[in-house]
Amino acid sequence: MSSAEQAQPCTEGGFWRDTGRTGITSWIFSTDHKRIGLLYFYSTFGFFLVGVMLGLLIRLDLMTPASTLMGPQTYNALFTVHGVVMIFLFIIPGMPGAFGNLVMPIQIGARDVAFPRLNLFSWWLYIIGAGIILTSLFTGNGPPDTGWTFYVPFSARTSTNVSLAVLGVFTIGFSSILTGLNFITTIHRLRAEGMTWGRLPLFTWSLYATAWIQLLATPVLGITLALILAERLLGTGLFDPTRGGDPIMYQHLFWIYSHPAVYIMILPGMGVVSDIIPVFARKPIFGYKMIAFSSLAIAAAGSLVWGHHMFTSGMSDTAILVFSFLTFIVAIPSAIKVFNWVSTLYKGSISLEAPMLFALSFILLFSIGGLTGLILGAAATDIHVHDTDFVVGHFHYVMFGGAGFAFIAAMHYWLPKFYGRRYAEKPAIVGWALMFVGFNVLYFSMMVLGLKGMPRRYYHYLPEFAPLNLVATIGSWILALGLIIMLVNLFRGLFRGEPAGDNPWGGATLEWSIPTPPATENFEQEPVVTHGPYDFTRTGEP
Amino acid sequence: MTHEQTPHILSYGKLTLVWLTLLALTALTVWVAHHNVGIGHVWGSLAIACLKSGLVIAFFMHMKYEGRLLRWLLFTALAILAIFIGFTFFDVLYR
Ligand code: HEM
Ligand SMILES: [Cu+2]
Numbered sequence: 001m002s003s004a005e006q007a008q009p010c011t012e013g014g015f016w017r018d019t020g021r022t023g024i025t026s027w028i029f030s031t032d033h034k035r036i037g038l039l040y041f042y043s044t045f046g047f048f049l050v051g052v053m054l055g056l057l058i059r060l061d062l063m064t065p066a067s068t069l070m071g072p073q074t075y076n077a078l079f080t081v082h083g084v085v086m087i088f089l090f091i092i093p094g095m096p097g098a099f100g101n102l103v104m105p106i107q108i109g110a111r112d113v114a115f116p117r118l119n120l121f122s123w124w125l126y127i128i129g130a131g132i133i134l135t136s137l138f139t140g141n142g143p144p145d146t147g148w149t150f151y152v153p154f155s156a157r158t159s160t161n162v163s164l165a166v167l168g169v170f171t172i173g174f175s176s177i178l179t180g181l182n183f184i185t186t187i188h189r190l191r192a193e194g195m196t197w198g199r200l201p202l203f204t205w206s207l208y209a210t211a212w213i214q215l216l217a218t219p220v221l222g223i224t225l226a227l228i229l230a231e232r233l234l235g236t237g238l239f240d241p242t243r244g245g246d247p248i249m250y251q252h253l254f255w256i257y258s259h260p261a262v263y264i265m266i267l268p269g270m271g272v273v274s275d276i277i278p279v280f281a282r283k284p285i286f287g288y289k290m291i292a293f294s295s296l297a298i299a300a301a302g303s304l305v306w307g308h309h310m311f312t313s314g315m316s317d318t319a320i321l322v323f324s325f326l327t328f329i330v331a332i333p334s335a336i337k338v339f340n341w342v343s344t345l346y347k348g349s350i351s352l353e354a355p356m357l358f359a360l361s362f363i364l365l366f367s368i369g370g371l372t373g374l375i376l377g378a379a380a381t382d383i384h385v386h387d388t389d390f391v392v393g394h395f396h397y398v399m400f401g402g403a404g405f406a407f408i409a410a411m412h413y414w415l416p417k418f419y420g421r422r423y424a425e426k427p428a429i430v431g432w433a434l435m436f437v438g439f440n441v442l443y444f445s446m447m448v449l450g451l452k453g454m455p456r457r458y459y460h461y462l463p464e465f466a467p468l469n470l471v472a473t474i475g476s477w478i479l480a481l482g483l484i485i486m487l488v489n490l491f492r493g494l495f496r497g498e499p500a501g502d503n504p505w506g507g508a509t510l511e512w513s514i515p516t517p518p519a520t521e522n523f524e525q526e527p528v529v530t531h532g533p534y535d536f537t538r539t540g541e542p
Numbered sequence: 543m544t545h546e547q548t549p550h551i552l553s554y555g556k557l558t559l560v561w562l563t564l565l566a567l568t569a570l571t572v573w574v575a576h577h578n579v580g581i582g583h584v585w586g587s588l589a590i591a592c593l594k595s596g597l598v599i600a601f602f603m604h605m606k607y608e609g610r611l612l613r614w615l616l617f618t619a620l621a622i623l624a625i626f627i628g629f630t631f632f633d634v635l636y637r
Contacts, residue, residue, distance in 0.1 A: 319633035
């Protein structure tokens, strides 16, 4: 490559070109799904990095049994804000907002989503909500200290800034609902000719299932948060037993949303993995229909298991039985996916590039997270490990090892398409290896600690837990180092690397059939789709 | 779409009648709350609430005059809500 070519900005063509507006306003008021996707990418990923710093601070405090780094109040605020940021500002809006927006309309052969302005409004609601949450940290009586779950009675009584934080999360809920509505309409109405439901890429299928959960479950979160506000500001007594209220009802309401929300987090990740595995195994996906169907099955069955968070809360034994049983049902569609991915790999011609390495780690880490979930879903064993570090280990395996690693896989797989340039392969693999090792050292230690009885949300602990806690903290540093290498390499590549070409991986879905970077309305003329998404004999044609 | 173009404006008389019915039902809710009738209390209140929201949806929100698609959408959403609430009764009824 000549040095003149190298010096050019990465963003010379396609949708990066001038759109009439100039500067920042051509981004924050753009209705182009790709620009909105990048807005979401920068904002959600930025919050991920903030959350990582908070997580590292938590681990730093836990390095020794009686750390003098911070007091209990600071520690409570730290894990609360870490949880709120990671859940509501990164992992729920991240994948649909960033990669759903960037890729989905192209995958179905559309020019944009069904409601482009609503799409921009969703991002704005997200930013406003995030602003409110940030404000809650620095005003009033200090940052919220309830944990991300806002459980009553504490959340109704604490003098910290819970009301403002809850209002911020409430606003973000609306952003999520509108994205869901937009995606459902888009996938129903804007598919190109020949893009039948049976030819929909599995990433789009997973977004479709996710969108229904966003639309139907998120209003319950809104109501629940509004009730906390009513409790705090008006003293309604809804959850106060001395006034005829029921504190357990709060937990029902909260988890009616928040369990389905874990599928909002993980389903798009599963979609990414389903799209990446066949490309890097050079083989059509095994069991296309079952993977698509199991997304819907997970969405439906997963909506009826929320009680498994409440086995120790004083809920009735009948309810414990029902919810424990239903939790085991959800394992079936999840396992269907894992078996289908593994069958796709079988006898494939596997090429271990960065997106594939992250996707393969997803399968392993998600499986560990899912199986430990069954230990928590079985009522008897849950009694022992409830509210211990075992739970913290479990959900980081699902949310970080699963959804988070899938997000990073998506970054390595799709971002070169949109920036037009690619990263170097070797440092990407070094970054991946460090992250993978650090991740397991960190969270596996925490699971073992939990089995030994180490409680979660404690800033000091008994000396017998000291050795493993030290190991976990060292793991968090290895993880962070890997993350830094991965990021520096990725962004340096995206802005200054080799041109990516139109189809660097040999994918057969529509996004690889158009020029890199894609043009403003994606297709010069509406494509007529003639083959399935994993038909690698026809790559490059629509 | 099946949405017919005629704007179905309701008469003041009809609207007032619905409003008065709602007020009466509210009074009934208060009455039920003051009389201890055991678990019938919950079912009674829920029944009244359903009736009231039914009236609001049918007349104030014009659903009585809308096409089938919209009604099905609303029905589906309500059915899902009913399932959510119904499942909490595995807890509330057997505690
Ligand atoms: C380097 C990265 C991370 C580190 C070091 C880290 C560390 C931790 C630790 C030690 C806790 C337990 C605090 C306690 O119970 O006392 C925790 C809680 C939590 N983490 Fe992370 N974490 C990281 C990334 C993530 C990610 C990516 C997510 C989600 C996508 C996440 C979501 C949560 C949630 C929801 C909680 C529970 C907060 C609460 O108890 O209210 N974390 N984290
Ligand atoms: Cu759950």
